[in-house]
Amino acid sequence: MKICIFGAGAIGGYMGAKLAQAGADVSLVARGPHLKAMRENGLRLIEESGETTVKVTASDNAADLGPQDYVIVTLKAHSVPPVVPKMRPLIGDNTTIVSGVNGVPWWYFHKIGGPLEGTRLETVDPGNAQWDGFGPDRVLGCVVYPAAEVIAPGVVKHIEGNRFSLGEPDGSKSERALALSKALSAAGLKAPVRPKIRDEIWVKLWGNLSFNPISALTHATLDVLCTDPGTREVARNMMLEAQAIAEKLGVKFPIDVDRRIQGGADVGAHRTSMLQDLDQGRPMEIDALVGSVKELGRVTETPTPTIDTVLALVALRGNIAGLYDT
Numbered sequence: 332m333k334i335c336i337f338g339a340g341a342i343g344g345y346m347g348a349k350l351a352q353a354g355a356d357v358s359l360v361a362r363g364p365h366l367k368a369m370r371e372n373g374l375r376l377i378e379e380s381g382e383t384t385v386k387v388t389a390s391d392n393a394a395d396l397g398p399q400d401y402v403i404v405t406l407k408a409h410s411v412p413p414v415v416p417k418m419r420p421l422i423g424d425n426t427t428i429v430s431g432v433n434g435v436p437w438w439y440f441h442k443i444g445g446p447l448e449g450t451r452l453e454t455v456d457p458g459n460a461q462w463d464g465f466g467p468d469r470v471l472g473c474v475v476y477p478a479a480e481v482i483a484p485g486v487v488k489h490i491e492g493n494r495f496s497l498g499e500p501d502g503s504k505s506e507r508a509l510a511l512s513k514a515l516s517a518a519g520l521k522a523p524v525r526p527k528i529r530d531e532i533w534v535k536l537w538g539n540l541s542f543n544p545i546s547a548l549t550h551a552t553l554d555v556l557c558t559d560p561g562t563r564e565v566a567r568n569m570m571l572e573a574q575a576i577a578e579k580l581g582v583k584f585p586i587d588v589d590r591r592i593q594g595g596a597d598v599g600a601h602r603t604s605m606l607q608d609l610d611q612g613r614p615m616e617i618d619a620l621v622g623s624v625k626e627l628g629r630v631t632e633t634p635t636p637t638i639d640t641v642l643a644l645v646a647l648r649g650n651i652a653g654l655y656d657t
């Protein structure tokens with residue numbers, strides 16, 4: 332089974348190192364000094380259990396790697412649409428694309444059934460680049476739970492978690508989902524195949540939608556913003572608006588907003604990825620995490636006043652920092 336990880340930074344590097352250590356036929360697409368370091372010295376993974384360095388096949392040119400059974404996309408959400416043409420050499424007749432990207436996935440309305448079937452989302456797939464470029468039938472959904480960081484070129488630090496939930500848009504336990512699950516499990520990762528991947532997407536999104544922009548606006552860590560009465564209320568209102576949208580789309584939440592906020596507080600003094608991006612001058616994932624939920628509000632005719640307000644503020648914050656185009 333040939334697996335290519337496109338965008339092998341923190342998450343893709345973690346997954347790639349684990350697969351390579353397990354002897355899987357895995358290749359990585361990366362760029363810049365990180366790629367150079369991986370090619371020259373291997374990929375170093377720092378985990379609680381210790382450090383390992385593994386030799387990897389890595390390139391910035393998909394044509395070097397050829398058609399794959401699976402392409403696991405671990406780019407930041409806004410980086411995907413412009414690189415779809417560059418991924419073409421990786422895609423053969425039976426290639427599965429696994430979307431390991433936070434936020435509302437571009438394929439959300441594929442095989443959902445009902446009147447919204449096939450709806451495209453401009454915030455996450457401008458110009459239908461992925462829908463038309465990959466074709467939604469290739470897609471296997473994925474919710475990424477681990478936290479990791481590239482701490483130096485060629486060096487990935489794993490922080491916590493090892494679960495990558497997988498799920499077909501139609502909920503089936505397909506052969507391709509089960510085979511990838513087996514390969515990831517053999518690499519020491521948890522990769523359950525879920526019948527209702529959209530339910531899981533929303534529980535993760537609840538946090539990213541609210542905690543991430545609030546942290547970017549206030550510079551507060553998760554423990555603080557989830558317990559301060561003012562920001563907790565803002566997060567709660569955003570989450571309730573999102574819940575109303577999701578429930579109209581048939582999602583069932585296994586927990587309530589207060590438990591989800593408590594879960595955020597329990598993570599501790601964590602700086603969310605959006606705050607880290609702002610601090611380090613990297614483009615912010617505002618469209619995928621917040622703008623997309625506003626768009627879903629319009630699609631489902633659900634009011635989103637708190638989400639709209641926070642989006643306006645964080646969009647301007649990102650724009651002034653030169654990290655987001657409004």
Ligand SMILES: NC(=O)C1=CN([C@@H]2O[C@H](COP(=O)(O)OP(=O)(O)OC[C@H]3O[C@@H](n4cnc5c(N)ncnc54)[C@H](OP(=O)(O)O)[C@@H]3O)[C@@H](O)[C@H]2O)C=CC1
Pocket residue numbers: 337338339340341342343360361362363365391405406407408410414431432433475476477478479480481604616
């Ligand atoms: N990191 C985390 O802890 C978590 C991340 N996620 C999600 O996972 C996704 C990936 O995040 P993360 O791993 O942190 O992101 P990273 O930025 O660490 O990884 C993406 C990598 O792709 C590279 N890249 C971008 N464009 C190209 C290109 N055209 N060709 C080759 N390489 C390219 C980037 O290089 P460059 O640096 O040069 O741009 C970077 O190394 C995001 O949606 C994120 O929200 C989810 C859970 C936790």
Ligand SMILES: CC(C)(CO)C(=O)C(=O)O
Pocket residue numbers: 535537538539542543598601602603604605
């Ligand atoms: C906030 C958190 C930990 C979960 O919602 C996260 O995923 C992020 O930092 O992007």
